[in-house]
Amino acid sequence: MSDLVVLGFDHTNDATLALEECRKLQKEYLLDLEDAVVVVRDAEGKVHLHQSINLEKAGASWGLFSGGFWGVLVGLLCLNPLAGFVAGSVVGAGAGALAGKLSDYGIDDNFIKSLSETIPPNTSALFILVRKAQPEKVLADLQKFKGHARVLQTSLSPESEAQLKNVLEKAAVPQPAA
Structure with a gap:
């Protein structure tokens, strides 16, 4: 069974960079992607979909x-x-x-479009459908996006989703004691 992971990024080109990283992992047989879509929302708010399979x-x-x-x-x-x-x-x-x-293959286009409407202008998102993965190695590789990505939606188990969020999201800055 495949798992869906949707990551939001702060800049318009970050999702493309993350997809390139996923493709690199796929060549190393650490990740098996069924489908991937990069969504970019420009400054005017227009959504652009870039399907990996034409x-x-x-x-x-x-x-x-x-x-x-x-x-x-x-x-x-x-x-x-x-x-x-x-x-x-x-x-x-x-x-x-x-x-x-x-035809529609992989991730449902209507789902992609509806979730894409929620991302802010000048940002991007990466929708990936993963058949299988080596989680420890993939998570270690994705640490380069720490602080630049956030988990928007997944079909992962709660434990796996928590691990992914921990790898990608910024560490909380401790507040000085008053």
């Missing part, structure tokens, strides 16, 4: 390949495989792009 592009690529294949086969029956390839490729790429645009 389903429209993937659908168009697959549609181009499969449409071209089927177009050549139909074109051979009509004794014009080149025209079949061109027509099949165009139709396949268009249908694949449309299917990709209408």
